[in-house]
Amino acid sequence: MFSIKMRAAQNGKHLSGAECLLPDGADIPAHSNALLARALDHSRGAPDEIHLTLRAVESAAVVSLPALPVREIRAATPAAGRAAAVKILAELGVPDADLLWEKFRSTYALRGAMLLNIDTGERLEPNPERGIRATCLDAADTPPAARQHKNHFREALILATKVADAPGVVAEICVSDDPDYVAGYVASRASGYVRVTPLKERGSADGGRIFLFRGDAATAARCVEYLERTPVLVRVQS
Ligand code: PML
Ligand code: MG
Numbered sequence: 001m002f003s004i005k006m007r008a009a010q011n012g013k014h015l016s017g018a019e020c021l022l023p024d025g026a027d028i029p030a031h032s033n034a035l036l037a038r039a040l041d042h043s044r045g046a047p048d049e050i051h052l053t054l055r056a057v058e059s060a061a062v063v064s065l066p067a068l069p070v071r072e073i074r075a076a077t078p079a080a081g082r083a084a085a086v087k088i089l090a091e092l093g094v095p096d097a098d099l100l101w102e103k104f105r106s107t108y109a110l111r112g113a114m115l116l117n118i119d120t121g122e123r124l125e126p127n128p129e130r131g132i133r134a135t136c137l138d139a140a141d142t143p144p145a146a147r148q149h150k151n152h153f154r155e156a157l158i159l160a161t162k163v164a165d166a167p168g169v170v171a172e173i174c175v176s177d178d179p180d181y182v183a184g185y186v187a188s189r190a191s192g193y194v195r196v197t198p199l200k201e202r203g204s205a206d207g208g209r210i211f212l213f214r215g216d217a218a219t220a221a222r223c224v225e226y227l228e229r230t231p232v233l234v235r236v237q238s
Helices: 027-040 078-091 095-106 152-162 217-229
Strands: 001-010 013-022 047-055 063-064 070-074 116-117 137-139 169-175 186-187 192-197 208-213 232-237
Touching: 001 027, 013 027, 013 078, 013 137, 027 047, 027 137, 047 095, 047 116, 078 095, 078 169, 078 186, 078 192, 095 169, 095 208, 137 152, 152 169, 152 186, 152 192, 152 232
Parallel strands: 063 232, 070 192, 116 208, 137 232
Antiparallel strands: 001 013, 001 047, 169 186, 169 208, 186 192
16 A cells, blocks of 8 residues: 655745555555645745655554544533533543543644553653654545645545544544634444534634543553554545
8 A cells, every 4th residue: 555645834834734545556646646636725824945755664564443423512602512522521521521621622732642641641752842643544535636726525534434433532522723624523343423503712722632541551552553654545425
């Protein structure tokens, strides 16, 4: 298989990124072009640097997962949305779920997510300045044209499906960092993907992700390895 990753920046500041995971025989130039088109057409600005990386991936290791089932909660206000998210996390056994919003502040500056031990409060990312990236993932059978523009919901569902399958992950909580996109979600194998909107005020860029983890150090190491390196293809109903 081939992994293709795109990241675009302006004056050294990250603008956009996307990736694909392609089986043997896929039209690699067509997918690469679609990612380039996406990099060149971003609402946050024109990039002055684009990195496109192609790497062969061991296809015997690929995990295939059905997308998590989806439901949606529409709240009257961001505070009500956050309360709904906290309630689901509490039901999943996350202690002090209402205190997570404080932790969320430290995710705003991260490129990746926070990996948080929910029993000790310890952060487990190997590089806390960067956070942990859930990467090496894609939806199975994505046509090149579908890659040219960002689809928040679809991309989040694919990522959340991989994260929920990682060793030790109890749940994930995400708020979009896009100022015009006020939705987010709580996801886990037990709850499925629960889309919650709104979780923040329109115009706010305060978004991030926390992967809520429970387990010992060996499980944490397996979790990081899975999130960052195990190739996962998600089967999404279209
Ligand atoms: C992001 O990429 O900004 C996160 C998107 C969260 C998507 C929530 C949804 O629409 O279900
Ligand atoms: Mg974003």
